[in-house]
Amino acid sequence: MDAFFDSWPLWAQAALIVFLLALSGFFSMAETSMVASNRHRLRAMANSGHAGAAITQKLLKRVDTLLSVLLIANNLINTILPILVTGIALHLFGTNGLVLSIATLTVAFLIIIFSEITPKVIGAAFAEKISVKIGWVIYPLTIILKPLLWLVNSFVSGLMGLMGLNQKEANLQTMSAEELRSVVLESSHFISKQHRNILLNLFNLEHILVSDVMTPRAKMEILDLSRPIEEVIGQLETCYHNKLPVCDGDPEKIIGILSVKKALSLLGNEELTHADFRELLNDPYFIPEGTPVMQQMQFFQENRQRLSLVVNEYGSVQGLLTFEDIVEELIGEFTTSFPGLIHREQWAKDGTYLANGSANLRELNRLLGLNLPVDGPRTLNGLILEELQEIPDHDLSVKVGGVVMEIIHFDDQGIKTVKLLKPLPEEAE
Known part of the structure; x- marks a missing residue:
C-alpha cells in the first residue's frame, strides 16, 4: 500500500477516489431505477421495439441475479473507498487519532451523499428513462460474473429455504383489482379522460346491481292490450322504443314483450285485432333486483337477449333493464341529455x-x-x-x-x- 501512495501522485489518488465514488453512485442509481421501473410500461416499450427496454425487462425477470450484481459491485467499492481515503490521510498526516476520525467522517459523508442518496433519488425520479440505458452495462456484467453469482445466489436461496420463504411464489404474485385501479387513476398522462373513465366504470360494474341501472317502474312505457285497438295502434306509431312490455289491463302483470318493428309491419291491415299483436309476443324474462350487473350482462351475451324485467322478492315489477343500460353505465349516455336532468351542461358560471x-x-x-x-x-x-x-x-x-x-x-x-x-x-x- 505504501508503494502505491509513493508511486502515485496526489492528484491521481484523488482522481481514483472520485472515480470510485462515481462508480458506486452508478450502481446505486442502477439498483433504484431498475427496482422502481414500471414493469407494464417497460413491457409496452419492449413490445414496440425498444431494445433497451427489452434488455431491462430480461434483467428484471431474474431480480436475484440483478440485485446480486449491483450489490456486490457497490459494496466492494464502498469497502475499498474508506480504506483508500484513510490510507491517504495517514500517509500524508501521520498516524494521528484525529486524522483517522476526520478521514472516516469524510469518506462516510462522501459515500452517503454521492454514492447513496443523490443517485437513488435520481434513479427513482427517472426510473424507466435510466433503466433502459443502464441495462446495456449491467447485462454483460451478469454474464461475466455468472459463476460468482451462482455461488452467492445458491447461498441466499439456502437461507431463504431455512426461513420458509419461497421465491417462486413471490414471483407469481399478481396485481390485485385495487392495485390495477390505482394504476389507471395514475395514468392521466397516458390515457385520455374518457378512456380512463370507461376503465374505472368497468371496475365499479363488479359491485353494481341491476336495480342500480334499470329504468324504474314509473318511467316504463307499457302497451295495454285491453285498450281500444285505435289507442294501441296510436301508441305504437308514436313509440320510440324497439321493444315494449305488454299487459292486459293490469300493468303489474306483464304478459309478454312486443317487438315494435314487427308490430308496425301489421299496421297496413284494416282488420287488425288485439289477437294479431298477441301472436307477436315473446315470453318476458324476469330477474331479481339483487342480480349483479356483470352476471346479467353475461346472460344477455350468452342468450342473445337485450331486455329483462326486474322484480322484487314479492314478484312485483320494479323496472326494466336493457343491454344498452349496462353499456351506458360503462361509456355514458348515448343521448344528448340525461333523463331527469334539467340541462346537459356542467356547473353554471355561478356554481x-x-x-x-x-x-x-x-x-x-x-x-x-x-x-x-x-x-x-x-x-x-x-x-x-x-x-x-x-x-x-x-x-x-x-x-x-x-x-x-x-x-x-x-x-x-x-x-x-x-x-x-x-x-x-x-x-x-
Whole structure:
C-alpha cells in the first residue's frame, strides 16, 4: 500500500477516489431505477421495439441475479473507498487519532451523499428513462460474473429455504383489482379522460346491481292490450322504443314483450285485432333486483337477449333493464341529455346546477364529479327525503354528501326541482 501512495501522485489518488465514488453512485442509481421501473410500461416499450427496454425487462425477470450484481459491485467499492481515503490521510498526516476520525467522517459523508442518496433519488425520479440505458452495462456484467453469482445466489436461496420463504411464489404474485385501479387513476398522462373513465366504470360494474341501472317502474312505457285497438295502434306509431312490455289491463302483470318493428309491419291491415299483436309476443324474462350487473350482462351475451324485467322478492315489477343500460353505465349516455336532468351542461358560471328530483344519483356523480351516496336511494328526491325524513312543506336547504341542495319546487308526492351548489374541492373529497 505504501508503494502505491509513493508511486502515485496526489492528484491521481484523488482522481481514483472520485472515480470510485462515481462508480458506486452508478450502481446505486442502477439498483433504484431498475427496482422502481414500471414493469407494464417497460413491457409496452419492449413490445414496440425498444431494445433497451427489452434488455431491462430480461434483467428484471431474474431480480436475484440483478440485485446480486449491483450489490456486490457497490459494496466492494464502498469497502475499498474508506480504506483508500484513510490510507491517504495517514500517509500524508501521520498516524494521528484525529486524522483517522476526520478521514472516516469524510469518506462516510462522501459515500452517503454521492454514492447513496443523490443517485437513488435520481434513479427513482427517472426510473424507466435510466433503466433502459443502464441495462446495456449491467447485462454483460451478469454474464461475466455468472459463476460468482451462482455461488452467492445458491447461498441466499439456502437461507431463504431455512426461513420458509419461497421465491417462486413471490414471483407469481399478481396485481390485485385495487392495485390495477390505482394504476389507471395514475395514468392521466397516458390515457385520455374518457378512456380512463370507461376503465374505472368497468371496475365499479363488479359491485353494481341491476336495480342500480334499470329504468324504474314509473318511467316504463307499457302497451295495454285491453285498450281500444285505435289507442294501441296510436301508441305504437308514436313509440320510440324497439321493444315494449305488454299487459292486459293490469300493468303489474306483464304478459309478454312486443317487438315494435314487427308490430308496425301489421299496421297496413284494416282488420287488425288485439289477437294479431298477441301472436307477436315473446315470453318476458324476469330477474331479481339483487342480480349483479356483470352476471346479467353475461346472460344477455350468452342468450342473445337485450331486455329483462326486474322484480322484487314479492314478484312485483320494479323496472326494466336493457343491454344498452349496462353499456351506458360503462361509456355514458348515448343521448344528448340525461333523463331527469334539467340541462346537459356542467356547473353554471355561478356554481349552481338545476336538476329534477327524479335525477339518478349515479348520473349526477358522473356528470358533476360529486360523491353523493348511492348505497341507499337512487334518485335525488329519495336522497333528500331520506335526509329530511318527511316531504317538505316549504322551501329549504339541506347538505348531503358535501353538497348544499336548495329545494326549489315540491308537491305532496315529493321534490320536483333542486338547485345544487358546487362544493369546494376539499368538501367534494
